[in-house]
Amino acid sequence: MASNNTEKQKFTFHHPELGPLTGLVQPDNVVQFRAVPYASIPARFKRSILLESLLQGENNHTEYGHFHKQQRREEESTGASLHPRRRLRPRQNRRPALHRPDGSTIDQQWPTHRLRIHPVPPRRFSYLHTSSADSNLALNDQRNALLWIQRFISGFGGDEKRVTVFGESAGSISICYHMLKEPPSSGPLFDRAVLMSGIIGPSTAPCEVGDAEKRYDAFLTRLGIEKRGDEGLRKLREVDVERVVAASAEMGDEGGMWLAVRDKEWFDGDKERVTWDRIPELIGECKWVNDIILGCTSFEGTTFASRYADVKPDAFLSSIKDQLGEESAQIVAKAYNITSTMDQNLFLTSLLRWVGDAIFDAPNHMLATHLSTVSVASRVVASGASEGKKAKNVYRYIFNVRNPFPNNVLYQQPHHWVDIYFIFKAHQFRFPSERLKSISTKHAQLWIDFANGKKPWAEYVSSGKGDEVAMLADEREGWVEKSVNEVEGELEWGYGRCEELVRSWEGKKGGEWAPLDLKCLKGVKKT
Template sequence: MLLSIIPIIASITLVCATPVSVQVEKATFKGDFDPHLGIDKFLGVKYAKAQRFRRATLSTYTSPATFDVSHFGVACPQIPGTNSLAVDYGIYGTDEDCTVMDIYRPHAVPRGKLLPVMVWIHGGALTQGAASHFPGTGMVKESTSIGLPVIQISMNYRLAAWGFLGGKEAAANGALNLGLYDQKTALQWIQKHIGAFGGDKNKVTVYGQSSGAMSIAYHMLDVNQKLFRGAILASGTTTSVPALAPEVYQNVYDALVARVGCSGKPNTFECLRTAPRDVITNASVAMFGQTELYSRRPFAASIDGDVIPASPSVRTAQGKIANIPFITGNVMDEGTIFVNPKDISTTAQCLSFIEKDYVGRNASFFNDLTSIAKLELLYPAVPALGSPFGTGDEIFFGSQFKRTTAIYGDIHFQYARRNFLDVAVSKGIKSWSYIFNQRNPANEAWQGENPFVFMQVSPSDTSLYNLSKEVLAYWVSFAHNLDPAYGKNPKWERYSVGRKNLQFIAGKSSMVADDFRKAGIE
């Protein structure tokens, strides 16, 4: 799981930008051409209209209108960052009607030539994030320079209580998984309109990280989906976190009703719909901090019978995933940023932290003394065996911090990745796997691949910059050819060939067996 950083490119003031326009039906979108980068940018494009606790409605352009899309749009309301992922996503403002996307394309697209489209779905535990945080300028510029140009799109979608409220009332009013429906609506907008921007609607690749990757995996539960032809899942698949029946989250709904002051109202759902936004925000933040009552995910994806048709774990086990090529991978040290507080020093504290993920989930694992004993045996309290891996006896924080992060990372990320790949192999679905095992000295030791994918690594660090170019080349090759190994070295073998990962390390990436911590992960 990657630690987000403030984008380098987003902070640059464009003094030489000139207007550029695109006609979409009867509407004109006025963006900017950056001659220095050779990129057209259309920012804050409104793909849908969002109202609180209602599914968004796709934007239409039946009347003449002009839209200024030369500036980033607002972010969605969210839970402020409280851990190392803390970023001011609201630097361009926030609003509940936040369903916007940013579109980046090469300026010199030959007339009549349609380019592959790469659609980014950001992570942030379904509670944080914004399209503007990872601009696509670096990706588009580099893809063009290597002869594999793409159009890059980043989208907002509703988060936290606004996008992922559970409970029977939310289910009855069609308000489950609104963030996922926003993503689907954005992809529908792309299918309908990306041709006007020079994009090929038949060559859409979705890529995302953490909860963004999990969101893509949920969309892949629709075996007949036609909105994208390929996927790149960074740090997340269908089974990374529980997606449960909406009634499991009834205590969350009831608590929100009480905190907002809607208790006793004849229609608590409509009361929530009309409550002041700040009241909803304050209540959500307070609940998010009470893991003993609501777990670490009070606002989460639910089984709604549609976008998530049934238990993702069950459907995955049954092989009911879309038959499309995909890449999936993790950083080596998954889990480290999620372990808070970090002063875990005893086995009891370690198990208590892991258990908080399952509050109210009817999980029986922690009542099984045999399983607990086996877990303790396979993940011993030895700092040299914990995560961040390869850091010897250094404990960083509490003496069992590294043990806890190793267990957490394997439960939520490494197991989920292997399980998803094994199902794909059994179904004959083309798939590739990677482990990102490169640390950036400019940042914390367990940061991952996102700055590399978006070309946000300083060119002054030659080895890391070259790794960024390497990763980017695989990604855009996949978007063009549905094969990341096309003309690349080292050759990236499909996962079905010996269950191997491409391990990304600056200057020495290579194929390695995917068998680390096999017994513990199983």
Template sequence: MSYETYTFPHPVLGPLTGRLVENDSVVHFRSIPYATIPARFRPSEPLSAIPEIFDHRPHRQFTEYGFACPGRAHDPSDLPGELPRQYDEFKCLTLTISAIKSQLDIVSSGSLEQLNHLQKLPVLIYLHGGAFTEGAGHISSMHETIRLASFSITDSSTPTILISIGYRLGAFAGLASQDLLDEAIENGDEEIFNQGLFDQRKALLWVKKFIGGFGGDEDRVTVFGESAGSMSIALHLLADEPLFSRCAMQSGNVATFGRTLKWDEVNGIYEKLLKSIGGDAGGTKEQRLEVLRNIPQERLWEEFIGIGGAVMETYYGSEGTFFKKLEGVVPVYSNHVELTAKREWVDGVIVGDDFWEGYIFRNGLTHAKHKKFVKMFKTVFGQEMGTKILDSYDIEPDEGVWMDQMKFFVRVMYLIGDLFFQQPTVQMVDGLSKAYYNPQASGDGRKQKVFRYQFNLPNPWPGSPFSYVSGHHFVEMFYQFMTFRERYPTHRNKFYQRQSEEMARLWIAFANGKNPWEEYKEQTGYKIQICDDVNGWHSRTRDEDVERSRDEQWGERRYKQWELITEGFENLEKEGGKEKVEWARRKLWDMNGYMDDEDFVFSFGKKED
């Protein structure tokens, strides 16, 4: 064993042993269990104590990582310090804590007077992304939070506790059907469907209950997440459970979901999955569920993805209970911002994205054909509005006119990314700004704040499909945790390391209740914090950004295009209500509808035979 350990007598949980890291300033408690799973697809059961037996590790020893939740296979060979992952669907509901050693010392040995005057520390929690089908931020060296915790001490003297959580994915988390509903009712389950979101809720409740014993402040909890993690935060806001006081949504909200699943669709996915593994749809409910529960976890994940299972989608129907406080209102593109703005228990929100989100769709869009796409697009938005939007992206709007395929490929990546990531970011931040700062809309008593950013540093690693692409989806993950700082190029006075540290500094300030940068509001010109490869982190008003970005080498910020997309959806809502908007978003999401390659089926870049 090449590391020092620290055993902390938690006042409720008892002795816990973690690793001493970062010059003994941080104690890293790895994979502490917060819930158990009684059976596949069933609700998890929260833990109020450390179980005698949970996984392969010695009791109360949290110096090594535990299991990941089953998901897309992961190659850790290129990540420093990362070991091959082990997957176990029943032992993966854990969280990892980067605690501040000096605070633990006071809690464990301080006098009663010291404890009475203890300044509790803010808590910053990470929800990993991965399209709800992959990811393991709670056991990943790439997403390790120890450097953020250490930096909070050494850089700004604002020590902050960092936590990352694991939750179920894919079919293990999101499968819904009449069989599962009937079983849940028979069992008296209160948590029906969306089990991955319920897992997250239980982890956040565990933090609320036990973080005080680590010297943390249960009333100063900030969550941040990227992609599916950001979408999860948006869903927790809609569910209206006050589990945190601040949040940072990075590239994702409800409008990022390609479609709102209907009851017949989730049942269709269930039946298709059952058929793909050889189950008998004509058997009893118990027989069908037994088949699904008895196949190996690896095969279940593969079959679910193979049939086109719900990727970046969730079920909001009244049969489920995660959104019961919405009382039957289904959150969709047309109403999700209005619903989010009503959550007055949140006092600060960061909303942001990456410059070229659509690059994540490159594999599928390679097969997109100009003629088919343009025809579909104008069918959705109408001849006039569709032409305006296509023109703004420099896509030839006449399907009968030839367009260079490579140019079309690049431009359509921007457009699709904007439809499902960046325009929803604008929709969210503009809506919250109006609600928070408009006295007529919000009243004089609201103190909430909203902040906007956009990230546009390149992927610095050669040999990657994303090599040197500026602002691609999830690229900030290579900077935010400072876990790759030894790999950054050192030219320009360690420019990339400095931007990584500044991002950490901004998010830590936010978790400590400070303004990370100027608020996004009309009164000050709608300030946006930008990180790019020339200026690093810096602030501009929206008007300044419109002018300056026109001459920047990666391209201008696409305000005009986002406004046209917004106008297009508003027109559709006027014509046919939110139902027509949802129809349109389904058509746009179905990339298979504008591809010519019969051998390719789009499933987030996966090729199926």
């Protein structure tokens, strides 16, 4: 291996099955194998096919891979991009942006070679349901990546029985979906998971096939495609990718999300059980993942500030009443301190808290509470008494570090995805203080320790007394273990608010619905 002062030296590694792969030696003595393909795509909107070997003539992996246009749009709209002018080169292959000898994926902006763990790979146009044969494309892409790791990781010196996945937002939700599907006959695809700001909830639960077909029909109409069936799909494949991205974004701005589809194939014929309220129970039944880190940022909903700035408190309460009923509207009003005539600034804060809870915090709290309760129960009952309920070690955190970039629209907010700026360490050169750099380094180290089988901090054990332990990251103390009572006192909010919100949803159990599908929010676009 090259010395630390060699930055651009090439290194050829001979994999026993894949053959020679040439990568670049980095200053920290990590070899980057960039853009190693793990699957191919027969056509746009078709299910990817796992590659059992390298593509012919492709053994030089010294160049960066392909960056998806959807993610590029997200970065540019939020000022998130580290390399805003980088060139996009879409091709018909699925591949991690980079690949190390131990199997982890790397991206120029999110360089996981500094983490040494295995995340779920990036997305494509993969939640557009075009037919029953090609549903849940994103999940199948990810499964192929995990299957590729199982197939080839040992040749890189890795252990296919010790794979940790982590994801944020949609990535975290995707991991939940993988935990709902039975692993292949060869065995589990991972055994540890880090769920960052994303648990399946009412806003992100899988939709029925019929609803997915209606959304696909609306998508074709938006693109001016009148034909349906095979001819409509053929015309869709001919549409310029920028138009596809723009149309997708427009539909998102008007409300709703591209969701996974509740089909029998992914959910092994038991799709009727997969409703938002049963997700904690179903994830708890996943017998092959025993250790889970899960958490959120401290103000997830601030990303919606510009969109909902003009919503009025009386209109919001009226919409909640129409959606959930009078009793539930009263529960929400009390939990979030909302009155119909309150100050607009105070209301917006409460509204954004509600949005963040509805999409992120409440599902996270539901899962943490269920898993930690089941884990405790299964450890104290006699053997066999809790059959089917695998004890899980649950580690909970709250990320309360604010956005440090003045040119970002969410500057000085602990918003959704702000933790991504820290965990990969790629942005440390931009941080204005050593404290922030140390928080970033500690963040990576905790995730590394967890992937290496260590206990990152004290387990979260639900007691209802406020003595549960969670890890709090903030700018004053860094990463510190605290009781729930301490966290709630310092941040002036509590998990009790999430519990009240879920209580207001009681009448919606067992069915599909979206908390943000309110009259006062309809037609509100991002500004």
